Amino acid sequence: MSAMALSVAVPDQPASRTPLAFGLLLPIALVNAIGFLAPVAYLLRMSFNESTGGGGLREAFTLASYLAFITDPFYLGLVARSIGFSLLITALTLVLSYPIALFIHRADAKWKSLLTIVTVSPLLVSAVVRTYGWMLILGDQGFVNGLLKNAGLIGAPLRLINNSTGVVIGLTEILMPYMVLALLAGFGRLDRSYEEAALSLGARPWTTFRRIVVPLTAPGIALGCLLCFVLAVSSFITPKLLGGGRVFLLATEIYDQAITLLNWPLAATMSIIVLVIFGLALVFYTRIVRALD
């Protein structure tokens, strides 16, 4: 039946498909060249310019910004903290999203699309608005502190925003829809009968989860983690607002250097460093996927 449908759906291949394919690819290639490649090239060029202090800029080919970056413990700490935070947020996002994705995957077909829409619906609201929402919920007079105080569990409000706690909570929630979608995309191989087979062979539920479910969903886990890590490292608005200027990460520092201190070469250098981190994450991901296969 499906084979028949397939053979019907495949049209006769025209003799010269290449010009058409090229023509169809051209618009997006142009958009990417102008909107992405050119700015990155410009960024790279900028990182070799010289800052003359107080916002001054001189065309040059110098590694001064790179040297300044790698010799300053503050900046190196920034890299370590950004990566550490992003890994923590990625791990939390994974732990919180996995059960949701599993539940959606196992739901009846009629519920599946509804549940997926509900899960990704936060993406319809901008991250700025959601971050303000978290400020209302987590603030000293916010919902969480109010609830705990009224319950008599705490005397003084817990500091949940304007510190790293707020950043972790906010970013984890903001990234969860991406993680759920990536996990669902990678759950294709997971069939209930594998779990039933494991149970019938004497595996307890936890062992079945560890030995069967996790390995079968590993491609989704890897994809989701890559996506959330990259988004966490590059996130700016949420750390800026929920960190209250007290949480220093690469993205917020790039903003400060570029907008407040007008040191464009250093800001560009840090942007290139972020790109390098993405590249490394991608290499790591590719290796994992290859090992899984």
Add this chain to the structure above:
Amino acid sequence: MVAASTSFSEEGVPRIQSGIPDHLVLERLEKRYGDSVVVAALDLAVKQGEFIALLGPSGCGKTTTLRMTAGLVPASGGRIVIGGDDVTRLPPYRRDIGLVFQNYALFPHMTVAQNVAFGLEMRSVPKAEIAKRVAEALALVRLEPYGARRPRELSGGQQQRVALARALVIRPSLLLLDEPLSNLDAKLREEMRTEIRDIQRRLGITTVFVTHDQVEALSMCDRVAVMEGGRLIQFGTPFEIYERPRHPFIADFVGRTNKLSGTAGEAGFVAAGPLTLRAAETPPKGSAVTVMIRPHRIEIRPKRAVAADPRRNVVTGRIVRTTYVGDLFAYDVDIGPSTVQVEKPTTAGPQAFNQGDEVELEWAPTDTLVFRDGA
């Protein structure tokens, strides 16, 4: 085919001895989803070492019964006893069963050997013994050289045998097979029938085989439980199921049959139109009945003038169609109230009758199956 793999006499005396204890007992087993009853008060006892089939059309509750036995779906009522232990409330991993799925469910991220070893690892069997038993199990299904392959690198029949090895290597007390042959092509299916039957005999393992294919059920199993609408309607040897069905559904579902409608007459007689037929068992006089006669139980010969044997059914008719089916000649014979089909093996000689020939049909009263309508 029936005669080849079973060993009861023509009279249907079962081979199963009464001294063998029951190994699997289902007592008033029931499954309901809301108001719909999927399995209704099912009673079934399977003897130690016996190979039984749960046979029925899709939706008859046979797979649900198997899944309840495996512990994959909870029973709504009743008891499941395996080897004397009530396992009704036990999870699957504590039931000591081997299960083979319709889609095999081989773990795709493990090699064939790792798949087979999985159940032994779960039982904390020492490494050296695992290696030995995995090799034995793969030898049993003739797949020794394939241990290092991934399941997806094997053919359907090979995957099927790996699934069987994986279920058997743990030496379960009960083997459950859920439509294991339905994904194979016809030739392979026949090979696997014999292979599964041989392995089951060799190991003497109590086995429940779910199928909607009557040929599989009749040719492989010691006894066949026919289910319909969540109920068990007959449990007997393949001979009993095929030749002495106790329910019109079975006569219709299993094998081919001729159907006539009629009325019960004096004890031992039914009237079908102008014909009066002899039957071994008949309902009370006057009841509306359906009469079924298996095409292969009818003798066919040229019409002759001599008096018919009064203890048997003899009717005359005219051939309206002849069909050559390779191993069979099928003759459609108009006998008045309707047309009946008669089958003769082609080994009996060349085609004996042609369209328009006047013939005489004869069959034993025990082959006139009479079912009271609406019962």
